[in-house]
Amino acid sequence: MYEVFVNESPLILTNERPKNSNGNLFSLDGDSIMEAIDSLAKGNLDVAYLYHPDEQKVLDIFMHKIPVVVAGGGFVMNKKGKVLFIFRNGKWDLPKGKVDKGESIEKAAIREVEEETGVKNLKIEKFLRTTYHIFKRSGEYRLKKVHWFAMSTEYKGKLVAEEAEGILKVKWKGPKKARKALENSYFNIKVLFEEWPSR
Numbered sequence: 001m002y003e004v005f006v007n008e009s010p011l012i013l014t015n016e017r018p019k020n021s022n023g024n025l026f027s028l029d030g031d032s033i034m035e036a037i038d039s040l041a042k043g044n045l046d047v048a049y050l051y052h053p054d055e056q057k058v059l060d061i062f063m064h065k066i067p068v069v070v071a072g073g074g075f076v077m078n079k080k081g082k083v084l085f086i087f088r089n090g091k092w093d094l095p096k097g098k099v100d101k102g103e104s105i106e107k108a109a110i111r112e113v114e115e116e117t118g119v120k121n122l123k124i125e126k127f128l129r130t131t132y133h134i135f136k137r138s139g140e141y142r143l144k145k146v147h148w149f150a151m152s153t154e155y156k157g158k159l160v161a162e163e164a165e166g167i168l169k170v171k172w173k174g175p176k177k178a179r180k181a182l183e184n185s186y187f188n189i190k191v192l193f194e195e196w197p198s199r
Contacts, residue, residue: 002059004132004143006040008187011048011134013062015055024048028058030065037134037141066134067142070099072109075128075192076119076151083178086116086161087169092181094189096146097165105147113151117170118160125150131188148192 002013012018018025024045026032036048052058073096076084085092097112099105110122128148134141159170173181182190 001055002062002132004062004134005187006037006134007043009040009043009046009048010187011036011040011050013050013052013058015051015053015058017051018049021049026050028052028061028065033062033065034141041134041136063143063145067140069142069144070105071096071144071146072099072105072107072112073097073146073148074109074113074122074151075148076113076117076122076153078153078155078172080172080174082172082174084113084117084119085171085173085178085181086167087171088165088167090184092185092189094148094192096148106149109147109149110151116162116165116167118158119153119155120157121155122151122153125152128192131191133186133188146188 004011004013024047026036026048028050033050036050039045040048050058050062052061073094074084075094078084084095086095087093095113095116097108097116099108106124110124113119113122126149128150131146131148133144135144136142161167161170178193182193
């Protein structure tokens with residue numbers, strides 16, 4: 001099973017038919033996928049399901065039906081155990097961005113964190129998880145597939161928000177302030193904190 005978020009509503013890719021689908025079960029063809037995404041985007045449904053009997057194929061088929069943007073992002077902690085947040089589009093988020101052609105996902109993740117926040121000397125500790133969400137560009141729906149990495153840094157310098165990317169603030173946040181920020185964040189960001197601060 002995979003969860004793809006449209007705004008904050010889940011589009012669930014599953015190999016098990018939901019028992020109470022109530023008109024929110026869609027087939028894995030282009031028109032039905034767009035209908036499901038539209039219904040979630042407009043708030044007509046709280047959840048939608050895309051069914052295919054083969055769990056291994058369900059994500060592949062979905063990704064062939066919609067343009068995919070691959071990105072890398074960082075769950076960055078400093079020596080004080082604080083996490084690096086950015087504030088963009090009215091919500092607290094974590095730094096991430098598109099992988100350039102010929103670039104590894106790890107290098108892209110580090111580059112994007114540096115560009116969006118000004119933080120240097122980043123070291124990848126481990127891969128965390130992959131998240132999926134739908135966004136609209138030039139009137140067309142796209143799937144953003146973000147590979148997240150736990151990173152550490154000893155950087156103590158100035159934080160610089162990349163205004164060209166719409167970032168208004170960059171902040172280090174300890175557990176209390178991080179929990180407050182997550183109240184105004186995205187589900188895909190909240191799931192990255194499930195093991196924190198135990199990392």
